[in-house]
Amino acid sequence: MNFEFTEEQLMIQKAARDYAQRELIKDVIERDEKAIFPTEHIKAISELGFMGMLVDPKYGGGGMDTVSYVLALEELSKVDASVGVVMSVNLSLVCYGLQEFGTEEQKEKYLRPLTADKHGAFLLSEPEAGSDATSQRTLAEDKGDYYLLNGTKNWITSADSASVYIVIAQTHPEKKHKGINAFVIEKDTPGITLGPHEKKMGMRSSDTHSVMFTDVKVPKENRLGEDGFGFKFAMxxxxxxxxxxxxxxxxxxxxxxxxxxxxxxxxxxxxxxxxxxxxxxxxxxxxxxxxxxxxxxxxxxxxxxxxxxxxxxxxxxxxxxxxxxxxxxxxxxxxxxxxxxxxxxxxxxx
Amino acid sequence: MKILVCMSNVPDTTTKIRFKDGNTKFDDAGVQWVINPWDELALTRALELKEGSGGAITRITVANVGLIDTEPTIRKALAMGADDAIRVNAEPLDAYFIAAQLAEVIKKEGFELIVCGIESSDYNNCAVGGMLSEFLQMPSVSSVSALDYINGAISIKREIDGGKEILSSEIPFIAIVQKGISINPRIPNMRGIMTARTKPLKVYQPAAVEPLTEYTVYEMPPAKAACKKISPDNVKELVHLLHTEAKVI
Missing domain, CATH: 1.20.140.10 (Butyryl-CoA Dehydrogenase, subunit A, domain 3)
Structure with missing residues (x-):
């Protein structure tokens, strides 16, 4: 067993601690109280490389290991868990999903910007499908060369601040969880509307909303993996x-x-x-x-x-x-x- | 132009200081080592100068006199953005020894601007920069609080009694910098951290120089007495205590 961190891991931990204790702390109470999204801080930690730290350097990421990621997240979340959750959703869910299961074109188009000045959101939960991810009501109808999305997603972290969504939706209800698909969608796609900023008990400066899809056209090439791979993708x-x-x-x-x-x-x-x-x-x-x-x-x-x-x-x-x-x-x-x-x-x- | 930033490896400033071997040696068990805070700011400023120089500054090198266990600290400087590093493989015995070693390095490598922190947070010797200037017969200015490189010349500011002094110098030049030279030390980014190991770290064997200092004994400063709070409207009591207890007036 080895309980020692590497030199690089320690440097990452210190870099995160220095940023958190020097910069993040300045206005954390006000941001939380007034539910202000930490735009400048997310930009700054992107420039330091934290927002893409787990991503392959081939796509502009840092190529760091998960241990370093935990060390950085702990230090940032010590001061502001809202920044922690934005980074965590971007890296663990959106970047990881794209990197592991996306095509080369999808990675170039959507993953690369997420390591620079953009971040993503992961849209799985629904009013009646949270932990029970198999009960997706959001429909992604197969229309030949595109999918038509209709439905509502709830409690979506970074719903407003993100530029890219990964959306889980049902294409073949009769196949139950085997009919679910995952899509990568730009947030400004026509037909996407947001509910109001949720008033939360804590982590108020991260923006949580419901997201409504009304006849949103999603090109076929935006599906992640094979048809029906969405549930496995989410898990x-x-x-x-x-x-x-x-x-x-x-x-x-x-x-x-x-x-x-x-x-x-x-x-x-x-x-x-x-x-x-x-x-x-x-x-x-x-x-x-x-x-x-x-x-x-x-x-x-x-x-x-x-x-x-x-x-x-x-x-x-x-x-x-x-x-x-x-x-x-x-x-x-x-x-x-x-x-x-x-x-x-x-x-x-x- | 090439810049050299001289760098000490010092215990983290929050370290609990202990001694060993009958108080004749610093006990470094469990100590976290960091870049001397003044040198860290000096390096930050050097990096800023390079980035703003439009290619006129080509290289930032850091140099340290220390044994192999200082290399993790040297790599922190490389992670911050220094291009390469030099380590003189010797225990840094005193300021004279360190300056003599660094002078040899500078003679061999040739740097146009040498930046030293004004002191190191371990022994507070404040002497390396000045000694380097003497060894190299190179002009130097101490207590520099702003440093620029404009049209091939060095421009500096230093705090003086009642104002600021603005000076300029041709290169080569030694700037001995204090806090204020840069607002905050640069936080290394992920790319810097990952490439630190791939940057050149040259090791020089030390020149034959005898240190001039011998350490006889270490002592802790007396513990600070508890703070006494006096109400702002009780000036009489304050004056009385300053006179009878603190004996400063």
Whole structure:
């Protein structure tokens, strides 16, 4: 076993940390409060190469491994999980899907810009098909040389800010999941309209919308893979997507932990810093242990992916545990901050 | 024009400093090493100059005096965008030794502009740049806070009492720069990180130079006393404490 990071992985982690702690942090609270999309930050991290870091250099990407990706996502999400989720959807779902299953023409046309100044969105969820991806109601009727798309997708991350969509839709309802297709579509295609910006509990500066398709014509060459490959495409892509979301949740948890430790060393009660009270020290120890466990699970899933070993179960476990840890650690961090934790200015609230 | 940025490998500025062997050596166990923050800013400025020079500046080299374990830090500089690197294979014993080694490198390689951070955050010697100037008989200016290369000449600004001094110099020249030379150190991009290992890193064997310094003992500075807060309307108490406790007035 090797628990050491490579020199490059450490440099990537530091680059992400430097950007997050120096730039991202400046207006994160305001962006979250007012639901402002981090346009300039996404542009800046694209220029640094983060938005295309997993993509083959042949298409303008960084050619980095998944372990580096987790390290970068954790550091960025420590400060702003909205930036984390935009990057994660772009890389884990859209870029990965195009790179693995797209044709050479599709990669040149759609993947290359996603490593530069554009990013993508992944449209799977529907009002009645979230985790149950087989129940797609969005129809992609085969009209000979094109498909005609009709339906609604819900809770779509980056629906407004993205320029490219990957859309999952049903072509042959009688074949159930074997009739599903995946398409790559430009966002400004006629017939696509957006619902209002969803008012979310958190990560408010990432733009989440429903997306309506009304007689949207999609050329045949925009289908990803063979006819009926869409369900497999979605399952394969989401396996890796879980690593990204685990990395993002890990960042939320470790960011909250760092803030709680810092606060506990500053705040005094009963004549000493509160970190010296066992009630707080035990909490911090439990939080730190959970964050490390989430980190190991996530990095393990990433490592399996990098070794081309099966990683579906590992990535699901990582996402489950990291997300639960993020929920629990952030609640504890708010507790450690006392009344200040409930106030948005203290960041731990978000 | 070719620029050389002299670079120290120093403990991360948040390192907890400990000593070993009866306080005669710095204990480097578990220490994270970084580019000296002043040198990192110097390199950032050098890269900016090259990018804005329209091809007039052809190469940025970083040089470090250190053993092989400094190479990861050197590669950080290459990841930031330096074109190549030189390492003089010797323990950096004191400023005189380092400057003498770097002078040999500069004589061999020939650089028109040499940029040094004003000090290193480990031993705060502040002497390498000035010594280099002497060894090489090359003009130098210290405490440089702005550095430009315009029409083949160096233009610099430095803070002086009550204002700024603007100077220019022909090349070759040594600029000893302080914070402010660049706003923030450059964050390396993915391409830089991935290509750092492929860039040339030349190793020179050290010239025969005897260091002039011997380290006898290390001591920690006295711990800072707790801060006393005095209410802004209680000037009398402040003056009293400054007089009787701090004894500064």
């Amino acid at each position: 394969k892509t989401l396996e890796g997507g879980r690593i990204g979301i685990a990395g993002q949740a890990l960042g939320i948890a470790s960011g909250a932990l760092e803030r709680a430790i810092k606060y506990s060393k500053e705040r005094k009660a009963f004549g000493t810093e509160i970190c010296n009270h066992q009630a707080i020290a035990f909490k911090l120890a439990d939080m730190a242990t959970a964050v490390d466990a989430a980190r190991f699970l996530t990095l393990h899933a990433a490592w399996l992916k990098d070794q081309h070993k099966p990683y579906g179960i590992a990535s699901a476990k990582a996402k489950l545990f990291a997300a639960e840890t993020a929920m629990w650690v952030t609640t504890e961090a708010v507790q450690i901050h006392g009344g200040y934790g409930y106030v948005a200015d203290y960041h731990v609230e978000s």
